[in-house]
Amino acid sequence: xxxxxxxxxxxxxxxxxxxxxxxxxxxxxxxxxxxxxxxxxxxxxxxxxxxxxxxxxxxxxxxxxxxxxxxxxxxxxxxxxxxxxxxxxxxxxxxxxxxxxxx
Ligand code: FES
Numbered sequence: 001x002x003x004x005x006x007x008x009x010x011x012x013x014x015x016x017x018x019x020x021x022x023x024x025x026x027x028x029x030x031x032x033x034x035x036x037x038x039x040x041x042x043x044x045x046x047x048x049x050x051x052x053x054x055x056x057x058x059x060x061x062x063x064x065x066x067x068x069x070x071x072x073x074x075x076x077x078x079x080x081x082x083x084x085x086x087x088x089x090x091x092x093x094x095x096x097x098x099x100x101x102x103x
Contacts, residue, residue, distance in 0.1 A: 006047040007090065008068045009036065011076075014055040023055070027063040027077075036082050045090050072096070 011033035015025025030052065037050040058064050058073065065074040067089070074096060076085060089096040 003047075003069065005049045007049075007070075009048065009050045010053040010056070010066050010068070011036075011051070012054070012056045012058075012062075012064045012066075013052040022059050022062055024059070024063040029063055032076060032079070032082055035079060036086065039082065039086055040090065043086065043091070045086070048090055 011029050012024035013029040013033065014023050016023040033050060033052055040048050040050055053066075056064055056066060061073070061075060063075065063077065065076045066072065067074070072095075074085065076082060085096050088094050
């Protein structure tokens with residue numbers, strides 16, 4: 001089956017109101033998510049969509065990013081991580097070094 005998007009990248013942006021509970025949203029996830037979306041458009045990488053998501057139930061690894069259909073999980077913290085992710089995973093189609101699949 002041909003996929004409409006070859007890759008869906010989800011940044012968990014869930015922000016819990018309870019201060020004592022961890023959540024990805026406490027790590028300012030909207031900014032890196034927007035930066036990745038902007039770079040994907042600027043580089044004209046086709047068939048990729050960058051989305052926000054609610055809690056992905058891997059809160060022990062916050063902040064978390066997942067790519068489908070591969071089901072690869074990442075901890076992407078800074079702009080340099082995003083640049084490497086785009087270059088390695090989205091352009092060269094290699095495994096990105098920050099893959100957390102083994103966790
Ligand atoms: S809040 Fe992000 S994985 Fe749960």
